[in-house]
Amino acid sequence: MTRISSLPADDATCGWYHLSKPRQARPAHQGQTSARWVIVGAGYTGLATARQLALHFPDQEIVLIEAQEVGFGTSGRNAGFVIDLPHDIGAPDYIGDIDTARTVMKLNLSGQNYLKELVERYDIDCQMKHxxxxxxxxxxxxxxxxxxxxxxxxxxxxxxxxxxxxxxxxxxxxxxxxxxxxxxxxxxxQPAALVKGLADSLPANVTLYENTPVSEVEYGARTVLRHANGSITADKLILTNNAFGMSFGFLKGRMLPVFxxxxxxxxxxxxxxxxxxxxxxxxxxxxxxxxxxxxxxxxxxxxxxxxxxxxxxxxxxxxxxxxxxxxxxxxxxxxxxxxxxxxxxxxxxxxxALSRNHAGYFGQLRENVYGALCCNGLGVTRGTATGKLMADWLAGERSELIDFVLNSPGPCANPPAPIVALxxxxxxxxxxxxxxxxx
Known part of the structure; x- marks a missing residue:
């Protein structure tokens, strides 16, 4: 049993959230539920994963869990730039290896273009300006x-x-x-408006539970997620909750939650x-x-x-x-x-969610548990792209971009806690x- 030691707790003063169109939050989960696919974290990554899984598996229910309300957390708090270009601050010319840069740009553009398509298709009022x-x-x-x-x-x-x-x-x-x-x-x-619109246009076979913070996880052949009012059992669990993945027992000491x-x-x-x-x-x-x-x-x-x-x-x-x-x-x-x-x-x-080597995580964390974590400040485009790719990969697809994120070295280890804080x-x-x- 893994007890979740830290849960999201954002301030209540985000302008983007309050100025975006109000929506009716989906009800919190109650009772006991079983599902083949369960995703934790309804930001850009989780929403893209859920949407694409629903298209791959139209006859299966996809459960998406959010600890707060959609748009209230991290995904609705960024500066609202949907950036196409690579920007490697560790390289002298901010581009670095040209082949890697070209692939990174393809990844960014795939996320950007997907968002443009969804905004247009569902008429999402999010002040998108190209x-x-x-x-x-x-x-x-x-x-x-x-x-x-x-x-x-x-x-x-x-x-x-x-x-x-x-x-x-x-x-x-x-x-x-x-x-x-x-x-x-x-x-x-307007990031909160965009993420709210994405949540309200999910396919019918996605069930979204908001205000459902997970308090305990039991890993095994199936994963049991417990919360104050019940439990959800997953055949396949996908974590798209960035630095809170560490609270679920993964990548501990490898991500840096910086506000x-x-x-x-x-x-x-x-x-x-x-x-x-x-x-x-x-x-x-x-x-x-x-x-x-x-x-x-x-x-x-x-x-x-x-x-x-x-x-x-x-x-x-x-x-x-x-x-x-x-x-x-x-x-x-x-x-x-x-x-x-x-x-x-x-x-x-x-x-x-940052890492010292600016690398994110994409892949299998343990048996029947997967993660797309640590966006390094690029959650809008990179999170959207890797969320969609996660669903494609789990559906059996392979591509240049899937291979690229699978082969990433992932976040490197940090020094011990007192040293890393200093x-x-x-x-x-x-x-x-x-x-x-x-x-």
Whole structure:
């Protein structure tokens, strides 16, 4: 018997969740149920797995379990970038091995294109805009990153536009940045709205149980998942719950639950919109990975995301929200001095499942238990792609992309807990300090 030691506990202040269209959560599970396929975690990965399994096995019931409400957890808390390009921060040109980069791009595009298709097919209102992204820099170190990435994109044969600082206000309004690299393939979304829409358009043979946190697991030829009001027995169990896979007994000491934080303003007035200028919606990611992500949304709000914390139990901690909202305000004022009265309406945190070697896990964890875990901050595209591939693989298919994720080395082992906590916290603090004006 494995007792689940840590369950999701996100803050209640996520702007994306509250501003997305309300939906009726599916009832929590009650009593005893048996199913051939059971999936734990109804984020992008779990939803894609469930949808594709349902298509492969239309006469079988697929059970999907979510500890919270769909859209309330991690999948509804990201910055809303659906990115196509590879970005290997460990490589000098951010592309690395060209053959690997090409395969990674195929993987990302498969997830992105699948989401585009579903949004169109089910008319999901999630503010999806195929408008590209800007990667912007203000300090010399950040500009060097842009130049390196440009050379990598040349090698990969991908289009881009390098925009000098004087021209940037026409694009994003602010005069803050000195240079930006624009790539056209990224889509922007309202993430909570997207994941809610995906959940409400699942095939009829998928049964979704929300607000059903699993408290105990008994592994064997069949897996028994117990919770406060009953149990679910699975012939095949698939874990798509990222860092919480460690609580289920797998990849222990190999994933790092790191939280990042965002604030979202009230809508700008027409006068404020004119004062800002630029395009009606856009997204900026920082050249420095510890810098600030900024978005202008289609409903004329501004998003600022920066700051990190290491939460080993994967649960939100209110002290960080209080600490980081002032940092968000300072970042906002540096970029948008023309908007002094535009205040934040929401501030929230969201978890990333990271590994030290930036590798995820895909494959069999033990007899009749499988996992697609550790998205390393790429849950929208990579989670969607690997979730769909998991279902294809379990249905007996093989492909270049399935072989690629199966052959991944997986997350590497971390040092012992006290050492890894010291190391992660130091790296987070040092990275944010070195980001300088990029923060």
């Amino acid at each position: 408008c590209g992204k800007y990667q912007a820099a203000v300090e010399p170190r950040g500009i060097a990153v842009l130049d390196a990435y440009r050379s990598g994109l040349d090698k990969l044969g991908q289009p881009y536009q390098m925009i000098e600082g004087a021209e940037l206000p026409e694009h994003i309004g602010t005069h803050f940045y000195r240079k930006a690299l624009f790539t056209p393939g990224t889509s922007l979304i 990042t934080y965002a604030s979202l303003t009230r809508p700008m007035t027409p006068v404020e919109q004119a004062r800002l200028g630029g395009r009606p919606y856009w997204g900026v990611i920082p050249a420095d990975p510890f810098g600030t992500t900024v978005r202008r949304t289609p409903d004329n709000r501004l998003l600022v995301r920066n700051s990190f914390s290491f939460n080993p139990d994967g649960r939100s901690n209110p002290k960080y929200l209080e600490r980081f909202v002032s940092r968000h305000r300072a970042s906002f004022e540096r970029r948008f001095p023309m908007l002094p009265s535009v205040q934040f309406e929401y501030t929230w945190g969201g978890a990333l 190391g992660v916290n130091f790296n987070l603090l040092w990275g944010q300090y070195r980001a300088g004006q990029e923060s």
